Amino acid sequence: MKKLIQKIKKYSLFRGKKRKNPSFDLTNLLEESPIWWGQFSVTEHEPRYIKIGHTVLCIDHFNQEWRVVCQSEHGGKELHQTFSIQNQVQEIIIKPTLPDRTLTFYLDCPIYIPPNGEVTLYALSPVWIQVRMGTPDLLLAEIPTQILSDSWDGKNTLEGDLCYAGNAPLVMHFEDLPEETDKIITPVTLINQDRDTLILKEIKIPATQLSVYHDIQNLLCTELIRVAFINGITVLSIIKNTKEHQKLTLLTQARFEIKQRFKGLFKSFR
Amino acid sequence: MKMTLPTDELNKLLNSFIKYIQNLEFIPILNGLVYFLIGLMITLIARWFVGKIAERNISVHHSLLFRRITFYVGLTLSLIYPLKASGIDVTALLGAAGILTAAVAFASQTSISNFLSGVFLEAEKPFVIGDYVLVNEILGEVLSIDLLSVKIRTKDNLLVRIPNEMLLKSQFRNMTRFPIRRFDIKLRVMFNEDLERINDILMKSAALNPLCLTSPKPELSVVEFGDSALHLQFSVWGKQATFSDLQTKIQQDIQSAFSKEKIQLPVTYNAISAS
Numbered sequence: 368m369k370k371l372i373q374k375i376k377k378y379s380l381f382r383g384k385k386r387k388n389p390s391f392d393l394t395n396l397l398e399e400s401p402i403w404w405g406q407f408s409v410t411e412h413e414p415r416y417i418k419i420g421h422t423v424l425c426i427d428h429f430n431q432e433w434r435v436v437c438q439s440e441h442g443g444k445e446l447h448q449t450f451s452i453q454n455q456v457q458e459i460i461i462k463p464t465l466p467d468r469t470l471t472f473y474l475d476c477p478i479y480i481p482p483n484g485e486v487t488l489y490a491l492s493p494v495w496i497q498v499r500m501g502t503p504d505l506l507l508a509e510i511p512t513q514i515l516s517d518s519w520d521g522k523n524t525l526e527g528d529l530c531y532a533g534n535a536p537l538v539m540h541f542e543d544l545p546e547e548t549d550k551i552i553t554p555v556t557l558i559n560q561d562r563d564t565l566i567l568k569e570i571k572i573p574a575t576q577l578s579v580y581h582d583i584q585n586l587l588c589t590e591l592i593r594v595a596f597i598n599g600i601t602v603l604s605i606i607k608n609t610k611e612h613q614k615l616t617l618l619t620q621a622r623f624e625i626k627q628r629f630k631g632l633f634k635s636f637r
Numbered sequence: 638m639k640m641t642l643p644t645d646e647l648n649k650l651l652n653s654f655i656k657y658i659q660n661l662e663f664i665p666i667l668n669g670l671v672y673f674l675i676g677l678m679i680t681l682i683a684r685w686f687v688g689k690i691a692e693r694n695i696s697v698h699h700s701l702l703f704r705r706i707t708f709y710v711g712l713t714l715s716l717i718y719p720l721k722a723s724g725i726d727v728t729a730l731l732g733a734a735g736i737l738t739a740a741v742a743f744a745s746q747t748s749i750s751n752f753l754s755g756v757f758l759e760a761e762k763p764f765v766i767g768d769y770v771l772v773n774e775i776l777g778e779v780l781s782i783d784l785l786s787v788k789i790r791t792k793d794n795l796l797v798r799i800p801n802e803m804l805l806k807s808q809f810r811n812m813t814r815f816p817i818r819r820f821d822i823k824l825r826v827m828f829n830e831d832l833e834r835i836n837d838i839l840m841k842s843a844a845l846n847p848l849c850l851t852s853p854k855p856e857l858s859v860v861e862f863g864d865s866a867l868h869l870q871f872s873v874w875g876k877q878a879t880f881s882d883l884q885t886k887i888q889q890d891i892q893s894a895f896s897k898e899k900i901q902l903p904v905t906y907n908a909i910s911a912s
Contacts, residue, residue: 473851516844517876518851519817529816529876532851 402585403548404618408458417461419496420549422512426459426498428452435498437510448508452500459507460499463587464619465492465551465574466511471518472533472570480565485558490572491535491550494587497619512549520571530571537570544586551579552588560597575622576605580615588615669719676718680711696766699759702784747802751785754801758782764811772799772809817850819874820884822891825866827903832859832867838898839871842890848883850874866903 407426409415414427425436437446470492480486493513499506515534521527538544544552553572559565577589591606606612684707691700742749759782764770768779770789775797777789787804789797812818826835836857843855853874860868871891875883895902 471852514847516847516849516851519853519874524817524819524853524874525815527816 402581404461404463404581406458406460410457415459419494420512420547422496422510422549424461424496424498424510428457433500433507435508435510437496439512446510450507452505456501458500460497460504462497462499462619463494463551463579464497464509464622465577465579465589466495466515466531467509467575467622469520469528469530470515470533470572470574471520471530472535472537472572474537474568474570478567480557480559480567482559482562482564484565485556486539487554487556488570489538489541489544490533490553490555490570491538491544491547492533492553492572492574493535494549494551531574533572546586548585548587550587552586553577553592554588555592555594558593558595560595561599565596573603573605576624578617578621579619580612580617582615587618672719673715676711676715680708680715683711684708747800748785751801754805755782755784755786757805758787758801763809764814768814769812770809771812772804773807775799776812813877815877817853817874817876818880819853819872820880820887822871822873822888823860824869824871824891825863825903826869827901828862828867830867830900834898835869835900838894838900839891842894843871843873843887846873846883846887846890848875848879848886850876865905 403417403419407415407417409426409428411429412427414425417424417426421440423438423440425434425438427434431452433450433452435446435448435450470490472490478486478488493511493515496508496510496512497506498508498510513534515531518530518532519527520530535550555570555572557565557567572592577592579587579589581587590612591609593604593606595602595604684704687707688700688704691703764779766779766781769776770779772789775789775791777791777795777797780788780790780796786798786800789799791797826832839857840855843849844851849855850873855871855873857869857871860870862868873883873887
C-alpha cells in the first residue's frame, strides 16, 4: 500500500514545487474502514487517500485546481483527471454506484429450475466510484474499480444493446459472499411457474435501474430482483417493499427509474 | 467637312419615340412587376419554412436540398405568371422551353442518371452521413449526399467524389451500419502444434482483452491445410467505436501470448534454383 501511495504521490500537483508538508502523512488514509463513502474535507496541499477494496483514490487540490488519481493495487492503468472549479468548496462527496450498462453474468454450469421451483442467487457487481462536490451536487468523475469486458445483449448481431460481462461468479448462499467493500450485491430470485424445467445459462442485471444501499453491516447492495417465468414469458420486478429493504439506507439513486415491469432480461433454454 | 443630321430627321425620330412611349401600356407592366415581387417574397418565405420543417424532421443536409427545389420552383412560377399578367403570350415561351428541355435532357443524360440515382439512394438509405463506406477499394467517411454525387473523406484526409450512378450500380460496404463488428484474424501454425493448446491461448487472450465482446463468443476455426502450415481463423467481436483499437490490441496480445508460450509461427521458405 505504501508503494502504491508513493507512486500516486509522484503525480501530485505539487511535483517540482516546494511542498508545505514534505514528509508523507498516512493519517488521512482510511485503511481498514469498510465505510469509504460519504463527505470528506480536502484541505489545500493535503491530498486525501481513500481505499476502496483493491483501489486507492487520491484527491488533492491547489487553489481552483482539483485532481483525482485512481490506482488499483493489482496494477493496471492509472487514472488521472484534473478539474478547474471556480468556487471555494473544500469538501467532496464519494458515493458508490453501479455500472452504466446492463451486466450479464454467464454461468459456467447451467442451473436447472424444476417446475414451481424457486432459487435465489447473489450477483456481485463492481463498484463505480462517484466523486461529487458542491451544492447542488456536481459530478466530477465516475471511476470504475474494475474494467469490465464489453458484451452484446441481443437476439442477433443487428439488434440489441451493448452491456458488460460480469466476472464474479454467482453465489447461491448469502454466507458464501465475500466481504469486499468494492462490490455491490444484487439478490435475484428466480421462480419457474411453467410446466417444464427451466435451464438457466445467463443472468442479466439491469444495473441502470437499481439503486445502491448499505445494510447495518455496511455491505453494499441493491433492491431485490424477482423474475417469474410464466407460459414462456419472463416477468421481472424490482422489489422495494420487503422488511429487509426497510432496514437499508439509500446511498445512490438509480440512474434511470423504471416506470413498469419489463421482460426479457433473463435467458432460458429448454 | 462637318456632318450634321438634318433637323427634320431628328424631329421625326423624336416624334416616333414619343408616340411609342405614349402607346406603351405601363399598367400591365407595373402589374407584372408587382406580381413578380409578391411571388418572390412568397417564394423566400416558403423556402425558409420548408427548410425549417425539413431540418427538424429529416436532416440538415436534406433541408438544403428542399430549400433549393422550393426556391427554383417558386422563382419559375413568379416569372411565368407576371409575364402572362403583363399581356405577353407565354404559350410560345412554354413551347420553346419544352423543346429546350428535351435538348438539354438528351445532352445531359449522365447528370440526369446521377440525379435519379441520388433520389433512389435517398429513398433506400443504404448509408447516412457519418457512416464509413468501402467503394471500389476506397474507404472513407460519408461527408455529404448531394444531387449528383456523394462526397467521401478518406482516412488520410482526401476528398473523393463518387457519382451517384456509380454507387447505385456497384456493390459497396457500409462498415459502420451495425453497432458491433467481427474481426477475423488469419493465423498460420505449424502442423505439429496442439490445436487445443492454441485454442486455450487464443481464448484466454480474448477473455483478458476488455475490448473483445464476451458475447458473441470468440471462435477459432481451421480454414485449411496449407502448403507449409495450418491455416486458422480466430474471430472476435468488438464494438464499432473501438474497433480500430481492438484490431491492434488483440493481435498484440496474441503475439505476446504466443511468445510467452513459446509457440513459433511458421515461416515460408522458397527455394529458387537456377540452372
